[in-house]
Amino acid sequence: MSYVSRMAILERLEEINEQHIGVVVFGRSPDYDSAADSIVRSHATRLRQKLEQYFRAEGSNESLRIDIPRGGYVPRFYKAESSVPEMLPLDVDQAPAEQSIAVDTGASQSVEVEKPTSAFKRIFGSKSLIVAFSVLLTLVIVVLLFLVRRHLSKDAEMADGRAGVHQTxxxxxxxxxxxxxxxxxxxxxxxSSLTLFETVTNHEVSLEDYIDGAYRTPEYFKGLNSEIPPAIAIDIASRRYxxxxxxxxxxxxxxxxxxxxxxxxxxxxxxxxxxxxxxxxxxxxxxxxxxxxxxxxxxxxxxxxxxxxxxxxxxxxxxxxxxxxxxxxxxxxxxxxxxxxxxxxxxxxxxxxxxxxxxxxxxxxxxxxxxxxxxxxxxxxxxxxxxxxxxxxxxxxxxxxxxxxxxxxxxxxxxxxxxxxxxxxxxxxxx
Structure with missing residues (x-):
């Protein structure tokens, strides 16, 4: 939450996408496969739920609300009195009257979101106040995450809310x-693709060959007594199942x-x-x-x-x-x-x-x-x-x-x- 909020305030919306969050927040390698590794999506879902729970209970008196609309990872900031969460209006000095930016969410399509910092400029009017507000917002987020974590990590008194089990x-x-x-x-x-490869070739791949990927090359296949065509076997071995x-x-x-x-x-x-x-x-x-x-x-x-x-x-x-x-x-x-x-x-x-x-x-x-x-x-x-x-x-x-x-x-x-x-x-x- 702290990362995406900070990027939104700094107008660096292009960095709020699944691939970038996976690398920066969760320590994945820059070329990791986000389609196979759903850690960002799963945590975004839980974060949305916890934000909703917080503002319905402990944070019900907060004047400024935060949520993350489904379909993307860019946070929205809105006033509590709004019955339906809406972005705060843009600066009246700006033209045109409405502005949007396309954000890569890691999915097959982009999501149109309104530029969040314009609302802050309208309210606070200067960069120094914006910086001060961003610091304050970061502190609020830290407190929020602490409260959420405290709620999630009840000890022996109640079942853990994330794993669904009672830890002794x-x-x-x-x-x-x-x-x-x-x-x-x-x-x-x-x-699972390795098991499929070993089944169709009737050959077990050693850890050494698995690490260096040798079994996914035509040269490796020359030494195997297999009836399956090499191209098919190599294609199977190259899958990420x-x-x-x-x-x-x-x-x-x-x-x-x-x-x-x-x-x-x-x-x-x-x-x-x-x-x-x-x-x-x-x-x-x-x-x-x-x-x-x-x-x-x-x-x-x-x-x-x-x-x-x-x-x-x-x-x-x-x-x-x-x-x-x-x-x-x-x-x-x-x-x-x-x-x-x-x-x-x-x-x-x-x-x-x-x-x-x-x-x-x-x-x-x-x-x-x-x-x-x-x-x-x-x-x-x-x-x-x-x-x-x-x-x-x-x-x-x-x-x-x-x-x-x-x-x-x-x-x-x-x-x-x-x-x-x-x-x-x-x-x-x-x-």
């Missing part, structure tokens, strides 16, 4: 560790009270840089087949997703305990609610570089990845698990959870823990 103290401790106010955390969404579950889970994570845009970002798997992966906390969503970065932390894991020989996947139990099977595969159980049992893995362990933490949310189907995300955001389930493994000092050791869930029309239902591991601090010994 141990959950807050977990998320504060993974999403600290210092350092960097990166949420990495899976690459992620599942709706990855996107939904990413959005739910960004709603957590501990999430801050200055220290947490989300990227597509293709866009993660090795240097960032080594120096950041990571939340990796999807299987190794959609998110090759999981292979970096796979060696100490007990439950590993592997091909089942029928173009599907199953979980390998590397060190079975008494009563545990070696393989957790899809079960086609008739006469029960849902299609059958599918499995998901939640792993929490140190970054191999020793400079952060990694949370993996992985599933053999989309519905099981969904189950992993639902589990960590469900206080009734996740809090109990954390309390059962917490150390005396309250810290959470590295762990793995294997979940079973029923898949009904692609959605997770009836999720339960079927196997678990608590690891040593070095994440190389399973207890």
């Amino acid at each position: 103290p141990i959950e807050r401790r977990f998320w504060q560790t993974l999403l600290p106010t210092t350092g960097k955390t990166i949420i990495v969404s899976g690459d 992620t599942s709706f579950v990855d996107e939904e889970l990413t959005q739910n994570l960004t709603h957590l009270p501990e999430w801050t845009p200055a220290h947490v970002s989300n990227v597509f798997a293709q866009d993660l840089k090795p240097a960032d992966a080594a120096a950041s906390n990571l939340i990796l969503i999807g299987s190794r087949q959609t998110n090759p970065w999981i292979s970096l932390v796979e060696p100490p894991l007990n439950f590993v997703l592997v091909p089942d020989g029928m173009r599907g996947f199953q979980f390998l139990n590397r060190h079975p305990r008494d009563g545990e099977p070696k393989i957790y595969a899809y079960k086609n159980e008739s006469g029960d609610f849902g299609e059958g049992n599918v499995y998901a893995d939640i792993a929490y362990l140190p970054n191999p570089e020793g400079r952060g933490l990694v949370l993996i949310l992985s599933g053999m189907w989309i519905s099981s990845t969904q189950a992993a995300g639902q589990f960590i955001l469900d206080s009734s389930q996740f809090s109990g698990w954390l309390q059962s493994i917490a150390r005396p000092d309250g810290t959470i050791p590295p762990f793995e959870l294997l979940l079973a869930t029923k898949s009904l029309q692609g959605n997770a239902t009836y999720t339960s823990i079927v196997a678990k591991r608590v690891m040593s601090a070095s994440a190389n010994l399973h207890k």
